[in-house]
Amino acid sequence: MRGITGLAGAIAEAWQELRVHRMRVLLSLIGVAVSVAALTWTIAMGQLLQQSQDELMERSSGRPATVTLSTADPIETAADAALLDSAFADAAERYGIDWTSRVSWVDATALGTTAELRGVDADYGEMHRVRLAAGAWFSDVDALRLVPVVVINEWWWQRLGSPPLESHPTASLAVSGASVDALVIGVTESGPYDDYPAGFVLYDDAAELAAAASADQAPQYEAWIPIEGADELVEAIRSSVQAHLPEGAEVYAERTDYLAWGDENPFLMMQIVIGSIASVVLVIGVLSLLNITLVTVRHRIREIGVRRSFGATAGRVFFSVMLESVVGTALAGVVGVAIAVMAMRVPALQDALFAGIEDLPPFPIGAAVTGLVVSVGVGAIAGLLPALVAVRVSPIDAIRY
């Protein structure tokens, strides 16, 4: 019973204190709320930027884990190409790999300049997070069309006059000196520095256009495999393909996604910088709150002495001062997290920071929880010293104070 009334009494005391000193509390908590908002926002920003970076990396090198398989020698004949295709398809089936694509580079020109044209299979779009500004990515139906189909970049499309794709526009290509009109079915988003024609054609169309996908290079094969056990699976795929080829043929297989570039976390430096900024912000917040709470306790010495003379134990005084600090900072933490969430939703900010991000996730829960935990921790740290000072107050001296 004494425990319940003790807790209720401490809460009532803390609430009375917050109410009576609301201006002081408000001023001290503004600092905490701003610190928590900055901290939460920084953590959330770090996570979202990482997501953004991940997507950019995945667009260029494929989603983790992407394995790229190639041969040392150029494909000389269609029979060689068919053998390699069949060996790769067999390996994919054996190891239950759902996402695969052949990749070739087509030596093409368009709009009077070199075009960066890749021959790929339909899975490539999902494996590389290809973003479309208009139209659609390749599907199985496109393989049945009588004309080659192409997905071009925005820059190229704009130079065609940005025709509606429902009107079945075509793009003129010159491949190995021969001209061909390809049906445009989709438009990829262009980055700010794209100033050349680029696009994708279906791998089989590319092979036809360039007569066996260009005679001077071997095709590549990509597979999107689980990260767990990826290294073993890469070697297994390589061996499986190797086994299908004539003796002496060399097959190379390696992971080419960004996570395979090294053991070090590619975002480590960014995380350290962001973490350091957040820590500095937090330390400043704690110091300013500690300063205010210490000054406040010095001003409350007589009150603490009076309370002690009317039966407040040292433990009760300690708990009440701590509770005031923790309750205050917890409220400030809620406000700070709310500010961070709102700041992250400013459209202009989103456009500036996360341009091109496909899956912009909601505000990271982890960042919000961290903000709240930190605010309570800040309250406990900032309340500890004043609480110890309050406990050491001698009732006799305090009453005379």
Add this chain to the structure above:
Amino acid sequence: MLLEARGITRTVDIVDAEPLRILRGVDLAVDAGEHVSIMGRSGSGKSTLLNILGMLDAPTDGELLFDGAPVARMRRGARDRMRGRNVGFVFQQFNLLARRTARENVAMPLLYASGPGFWHRAALAGSMLERVGLGERVDQLPERLSGGEQQRVAIARALIREPRLILADEPTGALDVETGGAVMDLLDDIAHRAGAALVTITHDPHVAARAGRAYRLDGGVLAEVAPEIVR
């Protein structure tokens, strides 16, 4: 016996000097419902004695018993709780909590109580303020009250937990003669009705003369004086 001091001595160490002996072998016994006054000049050790009797301070030597139990053997928390339950203080400078209403000031000691006293503290504080004649001013801040009214709030605060001992340190020291007399009438009356013992420390002979027993503290030595001499 409610309160008994046996050979209380209080010494304070002073750097590069002989220790200062504030109290020298003080003996005092106070029974329930008694009114005892202690007179003395400034610096005679009156407040130190009051702090020891109120268990806020500990004697250097000697023994204090409350209800027959030695206070020194109690743990600190238990002593604090016993003080809250059994002792009410009235200070010369009132020591009301600033920016809290009269009701909140009077209810404050009940924050450290348990049971109905804790849960009904606001209503009990209102009733106590009625008893001291401040029923109309329960929601006033101390800064808006006169000196006499502030001391009446302090008396209400001292009595809210129905203590068995009231310790009043110069209760009229900050008041004019007329207001001081009215405050002492009230304190006497309420303490008497409640059956609480009242120990008043004062340098005012008129206040001291109200007590059933009077003592003089001089040079740290406590001696009983006849009431007629005080008067």
